[in-house]
Amino acid sequence: MKLKTKYVCQNCGYETLRWLGKCPSCNAWNSFVEEVIKREEKTSHINTLDNISERKIERLIDVEIDEEDRIEIGIEEFDRVLGGGIVKGSLILVGGEPGIGKSTLLIQMANQLSKKGLKILYASGEESFKQIKIRAERLNLNSQELYIISETNLDIIEKGIDKILPDILIIDSVQTVYSSDIMSAPGSVSQVRESTYKLMKIAKEKAIATFIVGHVTKEGSIAGPKVLEHMVDTVLYLEGEMYHSYRILRAVKNRFGSTNEIGMFEMKDKGLEEIEDPSAALLSGRPMDTSGTVVVPSIEGTRPMLVEVQSLVSSTPFGIPRRVAMGIDYNKVILMIAVLEKKMGYKLQNYDVYINIAGGIKSKEPSMDLGIIISIASSYKDAFISPGTVVMGEVGLAGEVRSVSFVERRVKEAAKLGFDTALIPKANLKDIKDVKGIKIIGISSVEEGLNMVFGG
Structure with missing residues (x-):
């Protein structure tokens, strides 16, 4: 008897009876592999239901969970x-x-x-x-x-x-x-x-x-x-x-x-x-008196973790400047550069911009936005940020600084590692209740944050 075959996309599992160059489900090219269709013996529908009466049904409230x-x-x-x-x-x-x-x-x-x-x-x-x-x-x-x-x-x-x-x-x-x-x-x-x-x-x-x-x-x-x-x-x-x-x-x-x-x-x-202590490990080799570097308290799951955002802005001889992001979403970096150009008047169209999170860490946290902007501005101005300062905040396209989650936990982690100043969204000031040993400054816009950091 001739074996029946089918073609299965190795990317998404889509099945078809004939070979296709492009998968209509996931749009992958050359992903179909021929597989033999197994002949299954017919079974009685009654036999498959024989043991249903033996299966136990319980109320959720009656189910007990042991520590073991x-x-x-x-x-x-x-x-x-x-x-x-x-x-x-x-x-x-x-x-x-x-x-x-x-x-x-x-x-x-x-x-x-x-x-x-x-x-x-x-x-x-x-x-x-x-x-x-x-x-x-x-x-x-x-x-x-x-x-x-x-x-x-x-x-x-x-x-x-x-x-x-x-x-x-x-x-x-x-x-x-x-x-x-x-x-x-x-x-x-x-x-x-x-x-x-x-x-x-x-x-x-x-x-x-x-x-x-x-x-x-x-x-x-x-x-x-x-x-x-x-x-x-x-x-x-x-x-x-x-x-x-x-x-x-x-x-x-x-x-x-x-x-x-x-x-x-x-x-x-x-x-x-x-x-x-991931924060201490990631910041162990951080340069102090140099431009283009800032520390951002990030939240990964339930854990606060301080990461160093580094930027390098250098002039380019080419017509189209380069934008390189390591550890941060590339599109986010493009948006932050656009905010700096439109709202702060930075002329970055003639400069290459390189962004990196030290230690090979990857982050998609919204609170990284303010850190990206301040580190780029620091490298562009060639002005260093106080090594005892941390920044956090989500930045909108209008240049506003929006609130972030778990702000008290982030600030406490910074205070534990000896940081003395924290720039946070002004909307989050009400969430800070029991933090000592660190000066907390609320900001509502990118312009306000840059003026606070660089003394402008």
Whole structure:
């Protein structure tokens, strides 16, 4: 009998019976791969409903939650991101660029948990037993309850789960495992979707907290169908520049805790180490008496963090000036430059403008707006800002400075690190109630802020 095939977009999962050059769903080019359609045996509709009467229905108010339902890892930054620890039976997706430290972080987590007597099964489809052992020795991991399996067949991994009965399961990575029920290649949309569904079923039915590693595309999103992120309970991204030592673990989805919470680590010879005070670490090499640099108190999740915004404005011999942004949204930088030109009369059309957040940190916070504008103005005027000053505020296109959230928490973090002056939106002054040791100045416009900083 001739096998029936279909074409599946590897970017979004769109299916069609014939090959297309461009996907009508996501507009990706040359993304269709031919896959065999599996013939399914017809089953009685009655048989699939046989066990419905056995399923228990409870009122939400009657459901009891025990403290044991969360497992604390012992890595404080990791526990913070997860909302207080690992929830039993949860399915957690960890994404990040190749070589960023995903496997290192998870095997360190496995070592910490196994020291507490928990059984961990680490299933690797990318490394052999000896390769995993070499990495474990480099990280000084010597736990007795850490089991490993080097396998890509999900059916064999499932038999290993039934044999070991682990408390925690780690799959590294979901793009390498495959289910024999699907006839397409590992890493295809169908395989990733089917494998994740099976892992979700294992996690929920057997109350095994499951971590799956996912590779990212060039655009920075998890490789595979978008439905993958909808199926899991938590999505974590490990971010950082390859040539910087700092790594940020960010929660972009969490059914059991706060989203956009972050944990900060530093990559060293013995693996990832926690950074308990990110603000102090990021500002450790900050130049004091130089132009183009300003400190902004940012909020990442629930944590205040001081970051240094650097700007360099230099004349250009070319007709079109360059605009370069590192760690900050490029379009935001263009808007802030437009505000300076229109509202303050700065002639930046003959100057290149370069913006960077020191330490390889990325931020999309609205409170960075005022910091961007003041750092550009500082470099343009070649006038340095007092090293004891921090600034924050969202800037509108009319040049007004709008309020930001958690302003008291931001100011307290600045005061803790010895800063003596804080420029905040005037609308936020009413939110400051119990902050000592720092002078607080409210401003309502960009012009007012620049005059306050440069004494104009």
